[in-house]
Amino acid sequence: MVPAYTGIRPPNPEPVDILFLNLSNWPGRPVYPYAFVQVSALARRAGLSVVRWDGLGLSRQQQLECITKLVKDHQPRAVAFTIRQADSTISDDYISPDPKGSPKNPWFPVEDTQAAIKRIRELSDAKIFVGGFTFTVNPVSAAEYLQPDFGIIGEPDEFITHFDEVLNGRTEGISNLLYRADGQWQQNQRVFWGPFDDIEYTEDIIDEIFRFHGERKLRNSHLADVPGLGTAEDSGRSIAIEISRGCPCSCAFCCEPKVKGKTLRLRNLDVIEAEIHNLLRYGLRYYWFVCSELNFTKDHVLELAERVIRINEVLPRPIFWRSYFLPVKFNKDDLRLLLRSGLLLEQNGPxxxxxxxxxxxxxxxxxxxxxxxxxxxxxxxxxxxxxxxxxxxxxxxxxxxxxxxxxxxxxxxxxxxxxxxxxxxxxxxxxxxxxLRVYECLDGLPEQTKQEAIIVTQDDATPKTLIHPAFYxxxxxxxxxxxxxxxxxxxxxxxxxxxxRYYRVTRNWHYFAQKLEFSTLQEIVAPLKAADLEAIQLPPWVEHPDLGKLDPTHWREQASVLLQQKNSVLEQLINTKQLTKEVHPKQDAENAILAFILHAAFSASRKDLAVVFEKLKLPLDCEGYPPASPYLTLSTLMRFHTTEASALEAVKKDFTPKQLAWFRYYLYAINVKLEPKYAFLAPKGTGSNCN
Known part of the structure; x- marks a missing residue:
């Protein structure tokens, strides 16, 4: 399929009313643009034809080549751009923490859109419109940079209704319209329209969604027993269904109320249910319920959940869905009902x-x-x-x-x-x-925020304004x-x-063992040679689901075999990888065996270490283990030691080399890093008493 393909069209078609383009689809989580769905529904009601195209994954030059073909093929009366987002909102993608390094994944859709507008000007007299979420939060600055004929601030309902009149020059009385008059950008009355009152998805839109994602990928997600269980990686393949619009909050960092309005407008539940049944006809049963936050339309959401539960009763595979919500309003019974209706938790505890x-x-x-x-x-x-x-x-x-x-x-x-x-x-x-991603419309931030924001552009000549990636x-x-x-x-x-507890996946036991004298290592693992390893319980800082089969608890038998062999075999295992610095290990069987041996040896020796932890003010649990919480250990030790060297010296002074080795093991096992700049983590009012 060539990139500019937009479906089979009859020969010599009439010019389309709107060529609708999106160059702001974040490659980190591709989604079929919901703006395509919603604007097309409004256009269909107004009798307007729309051709949609998304430039995901293409270079700027490739995008321009495709847009050239689209304009020539479809001869649009108007070209509309949606700018859903101006960047990934992740500063690491634009600002490298390492002064010598490069940003991870810089992506500049606003600059791409400007280049596309310039190309269209060379090809056509079609009027150019720009709208979308991020355009709406910076409308005048964005219009000044992009130079469209018109901007749409928020919803385009009235513009679509009066499309022909606007093309013929009418601007007065068209809500949410931005246009240039007397050399200045003028904004008409801002009106917050409600959700669409009918089904939005049509067969041609569904066909485009399948082509956008690829039928196999989309089917895999929608046929999964539980789509995306434990991950959000496939959430872009969920199908958007708006359930309400507007947010009553005033969070200092969020633009949602500026774009969607603070008044809550509910979509009719019968319409939502009809939309669900419409999508089920195509085998699509994994949704994203679109709203600012679920919490503030609680009764509406709970009634919708009840309806989804009833629909699920007759489906061979139940509906699952995601949405944004805050930790407020819903009690445990409410959450149980939402889960019962198919709610998936993208991040459990935001x-x-x-x-x-x-x-x-x-x-x-x-x-x-x-x-x-x-x-x-x-x-x-x-x-x-x-x-x-x-x-x-x-x-x-x-x-x-x-x-x-x-x-x-x-x-x-x-x-x-x-x-x-x-x-x-x-x-x-x-x-x-x-x-923080900084936007012009944010007005509740520290006063220095906009002045100190770091602005990044792709082209050196691009003015450094907040419509581009800007971070504080x-x-x-x-x-x-x-x-x-x-x-x-x-x-x-x-x-x-x-x-x-992700640090448990990063422990490099080759590195740790190589830092010890081998004679010391022999001494600390010696008790295991005569021990019943099956009877030894490992410490409470070992397991992690990402370790899978390489979880040390699964390598007891192999460790037992190794311990019965000559010490040289253990030494050879330790030194199979010579490491001059700690690196994130590729988890393998050797690392897992070493981990089991060290964890088991610590458990077998922990009673001898009680005096060490008592001296350091670290409490022991009922099993005789020191804290499994790295924060508790770090903050406790920081009261007396702001460097690892200081803590090790204190143990070395009063205890044996073997006990010192075990203390070093403990610090490494739970990844405690004692650094002067972490001294603020000591309990308030205690501070650090020594270095």
Whole structure:
């Protein structure tokens, strides 16, 4: 299929009314543009023809070649662009933490759109319109840069209704229209329209969706027993169904109310149900219920859930769906009903911060207690028998330690509460933005935000304005850690170790063993040679679902065989990979066997180590193990030691080389990093007493 293919058309067709183009489909999660669906539904009602084309994955030159062909083939009366997003919103894609490195995946759809508009001007007299979410948050600046004939701010309902009149020069009284008059951009009255009151998806749209994703990929997602269980990687293949529009919140970092309005407008439930039945005819039963947040139309959402449950009763494969929601409004019974209707949890436990002061500054509609209760409810529901078939294989947290109002106090508060609730031992992975994506319309941010935002463009000649990728890093965090790279290092460490147990996947036991004298290693594993390994319980910091078959608990038998051989065999195993620095290991059988031996030897010796941990003020559990929580250990040790060397020296002074080796093992096993810049994590009011 050639990239500019838009379906079979009759010979010598009439010019189409609207050639609708999208160059803002993020390659990180491709979706068939819902704007194509919604605008086409409005156009169909108005009797207008639309040809749609998405430039996903093509270079700028390839896009221009395809657009040239599209304009020549379809001779459109108007060309419309939607700009859903101007970038990935992830600062790492544009700003490398390493001054010598390159950004990960820079992507510049606004600049691509400007190039496309210039090409169309060379080919056609068609009027050019630009709209979409990100255009709406920066309409005048975006129009000044892109130079279309018209802009659409928010919904295009009235523009579509009066399409011919606008093309003939009428601008007065057309809501949401942006146009140039007397050398200035003029904005008409802003009106927030409601959701479409009829079915949006037609057979030609469905056909395009199958061609966009590829039929096999789309079928695989929609025929899966539980689509995307434990991951969000296939969420782009869910089918969007709008259920409401508008958001009553005023979160300082969010543009949603500016684009969708603060008044909630509900889509008729009968229409939503008809849309679901329409999609089921094509075998599509995996949806994204589009709304700003589920929480603020609670009764509407719960009634919809009841209807989906009834539909599922007669389906061979039930409907599943995703949506955005905050940790507020829904109680445990409500969440159970939503799960029963097919709700999937993309990130189980989203919150920005657990500092109520920071949440207040960011105007978030919830507080720490709501977020914690929400997480606990989901964890408990996940274990209920009726959800056994879709029990989450791994838990993913989304949090925002580096939010624009983040301080050292807010970071410590969040990590402290998370550890106190033992949630750092529950989550398998944590994610979060290192910086805020800054937009013109945001008005509740720290006053320095827009001035200090780092703006990135692809072309050097492009003016550095906020319509392009623009990111703000917390001033206090940057000043404390010494720069963006150091902030990244801390955030990566926090997400991997202090908010989740992902660090367990990164332990390189070859590296650790090579740092020990082999004679010391022989001494600490010697008790295992005569021990019954089946009777030894491993420490509580070993397992992780991503280890799979390489989880050390599965390598007991192989470890037993190795321990009965000569010491030279163990030494050879350790030195199969000579490492001068720690690297993320490719998990393999050798690493798993070494891990089992060291974990088991620690368990067998832990009673002899109680005095060490008592000296360091680290509490032991009822089984005699020190804390499994890296944060608890780190914050406790930071009261007295701000470097690993200081802590090791204190143990070396009072204890044996064997006990010192085991303390080093413990620090490495749970990835405790003692660094001066982490001293702020010591419990408030204690500080560090020595170095």
């Amino acid at each position: 919150f920005s911060d657990l500092s109520d002061e920071t949440l207040k500054q960011m105007r978030e509609p919830y507080r720490a207690r709501h977020a914690l209760q929400h997480i606990k409810d989901l964890i408990e529901l996940n274990e209920e028998p009726e959800f056994k078939a879709r029990r989450l294989p791994r838990w993913i947290l989304w949090s925002w330690l580096a939010n624009p109002y983040a301080t050292l106090d807010s970071v410590r508060t969040t990590l402290e509460i998370f550890s106190k609730e033992k949630l750092d031992l529950k989550y398998d992975q944590a994610e979060g933005y290192p910086a 890093y917390s001033r206090e965090l940057v000043e404390h850690f010494g720069g963006i790279a150091d902030v990244h290092d801390f955030l990566n460490y926090a997400q991997e170790t202090l908010l989740s």
